[in-house]
Amino acid sequence: MLELINVSVNVKEGYIKKKKTIINDISFVLKDEKALGIIGKSGSGKSTIANAILGLIKNSSGDIIIDGKMHNQFSRMKRAKMVQLVTQNPDSSFDSDTTVLQSLVEVMKIHKLLTSQVSVEDLLSPLLKDVGLESINLNKRPNCFSGGELQRLSIVRALLVKPHIIILDEVESMLDTITRIQLFDTINKLRKKYSLSYIYITHDIRVLPKLVDNILILNSGRQVDYGAVEILLTSENQYIKELRDNIIMEVKNNEQII
Numbered sequence: 001m002l003e004l005i006n007v008s009v010n011v012k013e014g015y016i017k018k019k020k021t022i023i024n025d026i027s028f029v030l031k032d033e034k035a036l037g038i039i040g041k042s043g044s045g046k047s048t049i050a051n052a053i054l055g056l057i058k059n060s061s062g063d064i065i066i067d068g069k070m071h072n073q074f075s076r077m078k079r080a081k082m083v084q085l086v087t088q089n090p091d092s093s094f095d096s097d098t099t100v101l102q103s104l105v106e107v108m109k110i111h112k113l114l115t116s117q118v119s120v121e122d123l124l125s126p127l128l129k130d131v132g133l134e135s136i137n138l139n140k141r142p143n144c145f146s147g148g149e150l151q152r153l154s155i156v157r158a159l160l161v162k163p164h165i166i167i168l169d170e171v172e173s174m175l176d177t178i179t180r181i182q183l184f185d186t187i188n189k190l191r192k193k194y195s196l197s198y199i200y201i202t203h204d205i206r207v208l209p210k211l212v213d214n215i216l217i218l219n220s221g222r223q224v225d226y227g228a229v230e231i232l233l234t235s236e237n238q239y240i241k242e243l244r245d246n247i248i249m250e251v252k253n254n255e256q257i258i
């Protein structure tokens with residue numbers, strides 16, 4: 001279980017080092033095997049929440065608690081085993097100078113996953129099958145794969161360490177509609193198979209009801225709404241209203257075409 005209690009992150013900006021609060025008083029609970037959606041305009045602090053959970057940016061106040069312990073009590077390695085991040089840009093998440101296989105083996109070595117009984121193939125085969133890439137040749141550099149394939153391979157890399165929480169930060173934003181739908185399908189299957197809980201950061205309110213249980217709506221670093229996914233239908237937040245209006249417009253336009 002992951003819990004954020006009144007978490008804020010301040011940074012110092014500019015040459016006069018003026019304090020700027022980029023997330024302010026964020027609280028939520030992510031229970032085991034549940035999924036939370038985080039939605040908000042660009043710059044509203046979504047990735048900062050992810051970075052704070054991962055310990056990549058320090059929270060200035062509040063508590064981040066993973067499985068009952070303050071998150072900074074865990075070593076970096078242990079935390080990486082518990083929480084994994086899959087980011088928006090699959091191109092930059094694999095080293096462009098080596099093959100994808102080498103990058104994946106590197107993760108296995110860092111986390112000491114290879115033993116005399118467990119081979120690279122033992123670790124990779126089931127995961128590649130899970131994400132629908134069982135017959136793929138991994139002996140190629142990242143630029144030889146499609147965006148959808150790389151995004152799935154990022155998920156494979158995240159799952160190698162058997163995390164119980166995965167944070168998916170706008171993973172669909174570089175993908176076309178069909179590839180997106182397939183990716184969401186895969187994510188849902190993985191959630192059940194590996195008893196994962198996840199945080200899904202997105203701009204797409206259409207996919208959230210299929211993927212998450214709860215929603216956190218952000219505006220300028222503050223949480224404006226938090227609750228069951230249905231709040232997407234009722235939230236008075238201007239950004240969510242605009243997203244709802246866009247969907248209504250799309251539906252109307254499609255009706256005209258038909």
Ligand SMILES: Nc1ncnc2c1ncn2[C@@H]1O[C@H](COP(=O)(O)OP(=O)(O)O)[C@@H](O)[C@H]1O
Nearest residue numbers: 011022040041042043044045046047048049057
């Ligand atoms: N390390 C940092 N130092 C200074 N400002 C930052 C830092 N990280 C993020 N920000 C700022 O904080 C705000 C929120 O950023 P971010 O969490 O990336 O938003 P989102 O993911 O919702 O687009 C932005 O204005 C961004 O420029």
Ligand SMILES: [Mg+2]
Nearest residue numbers: 046047048169
């Ligand atoms: Mg972001």
